[in-house]
Amino acid sequence: MEDILFENIHKPVGSYPYIQFDNENMDYMAHYHAELEVVYLERGSVEAMSGSRSFTLNEGDICFFLPGEIHSYSTLSPNNLYVIKIEVDSSRELFDIERVRLLSNILRPGEPSYDIFRTLIFRMKEENEQRGVGYSFEIRACADQIVASLLRSLPYDFCDPTRGVRILDRINRYLEENHGGKITLDSAAEACNFSKFYFAHEFHDLTGMTFMRYLNDFRLEKGMERLRLTDDSVTTVALSCGFGNVRSFNRSFKERNRMTPLEYRRQFRSIAEMPGKS
Numbered sequence: 001m002e003d004i005l006f007e008n009i010h011k012p013v014g015s016y017p018y019i020q021f022d023n024e025n026m027d028y029m030a031h032y033h034a035e036l037e038v039v040y041l042e043r044g045s046v047e048a049m050s051g052s053r054s055f056t057l058n059e060g061d062i063c064f065f066l067p068g069e070i071h072s073y074s075t076l077s078p079n080n081l082y083v084i085k086i087e088v089d090s091s092r093e094l095f096d097i098e099r100v101r102l103l104s105n106i107l108r109p110g111e112p113s114y115d116i117f118r119t120l121i122f123r124m125k126e127e128n129e130q131r132g133v134g135y136s137f138e139i140r141a142c143a144d145q146i147v148a149s150l151l152r153s154l155p156y157d158f159c160d161p162t163r164g165v166r167i168l169d170r171i172n173r174y175l176e177e178n179h180g181g182k183i184t185l186d187s188a189a190e191a192c193n194f195s196k197f198y199f200a201h202e203f204h205d206l207t208g209m210t211f212m213r214y215l216n217d218f219r220l221e222k223g224m225e226r227l228r229l230t231d232d233s234v235t236t237v238a239l240s241c242g243f244g245n246v247r248s249f250n251r252s253f254k255e256r257n258r259m260t261p262l263e264y265r266r267q268f269r270s271i272a273e274m275p276g277k278s
Contacts, residue, residue: 007031007032007033010083010085011033011035011085012035012085012086012087014087015087015140015143016136016139016140017084017085017086017087017124017139017140017143018035018083018084018085019082019083019084019085019124019125019128019139020082020083020084021082021083021125021128022080023080023081023082023083024078024079024080024081025044025075025078025079025258026046026073026074026075026079026081027073027074027075027256027257028072028073029072029214029217029218029221030049030070030071030072030207030208030209030214030217031070031071031072032068032069032070032071032165032168033067033085034067034068034087035067035085035086035087035088036064036065036066036067036085036086036088036097036146036147036150037064037065037071037083037084037085037086038062038063038064038083038084038085038086038117038121038146039057039062039063039064039065039081039082039083039084040060040061040062040063040081040082040118040121041057041058041059041060041061041062041063041079041080041081042059042079042080042081042082043059043078043079043080044059044075044076044077044078044079044080045057045058045059045076045077045079046073046074046075046076046079046081047073047074047075047076048063048071048072048073048074048105048106049071049072049073049074049207049208049209050065050069050070050071050105050208051069051070051071051164051205051206051207051208052204052205052206052208053105053208054208055105055106056076057106058108060108060109061106061107061108061109062106062107062108062114062117062118062121063105063106063107064102064105064107064150064154065105066097066098066100066101066102067088067097067098068098068165069101070164070168070206070207071105072207072208072209082121082125084121084124084143084146086143086146086147088147097147097151099158099159099160100151100156100157100158100159101156101157101158101159102150102154102155102156103154103155103156103157104154104155107154112153113149113153113154116149116153117146117149120142120145120146120149121142121146123138123142124139124142124143127139127142164206167192167202167203167206168206168207170191170192171188171191171192171203171211174188174191174192175215175218179215179218179219179222179241179242180239180240180241180242181242182242183215183242185199185200185211185212188211188215199211216252217256219241219242219243220241220252220253220256222241223237223238223241223243223249223253223261224257224264226240226241227261227264227265227268228265228268234246234249234250234261234262237249237261238250249261
């Protein structure tokens with residue numbers, strides 16, 4: 001994704017939720033967005049993180065991430081996920097839903113309220129596939145019921161979401177401008193006006209990963225973007241994204257994507273050239 005921290009590409013259209021039922025082998029670095037995200041794991045296993053909390057999603061599990069909540073995914077075994085993102089309007093509520101944080105992000109089969117959410121998710125999937133008369137109204141109604149059921153049946157607390165967002169916005173701007181050059185923990189902390197030790201602690205607390213791991217993932221995302229959009233050699237891409245040499249880029253890329261940079265470029269272009277793709 002081009003905007004690493006604030007994910008604003010896969011968005012609902014007005015009150016119509018963003019729905020995707022064929023996400024395979026999910027790997028997504030730490031990010032946040034303005035919508036409620038609901039994930040159903042159809043098969044396989046995924047490690048998910050919310051801030052410093054890490055948990056494993058297995059087949060049948062449902063996961064929720066509230067607006068502004070920083071989270072990430074990492075594949076543990078071949079998987080398929082349903083992803084639903086719902087625009088939440090708190091203007092008529094007594095509190096701002098961005099301040100809500102669930103005591104547990106995950107809901108497993110057999111737990112209270114599980115069947116309510118699973119039924120709504122599968123009703124949305126069925127309506128999306130069949131597209132009968134009024135299907136869009138039914139999908140929007142299911143989305144509203146998911147939000148209402150979450151607030152009425154799942155335990156939650158309140159937080160101040162602005163602190164983490166401010167820190168991450170600062171570091172995101174710094175990395176956007178400097179990721180091709182030398183970046184250290186000291187220079188990142190200085191860019192945020194923090195001591196090195198405070199910055200390292202706060203960053204890990206917010207994202208669940210070290211800053212250097214995040215920097216590596218950031219550079220990989222930029223490399224993937226350049227592989228898709230340019231004809232530059234892999235060496236040129238690697239160096240322009242801040243990797244010291246092409247060998248370290250290739251190694252990190254394959255660990256992350258389970259394919260080489262050239263295989264990734266060929267795969268992307270073969271998909272883009274399929275009929276109906278633009």
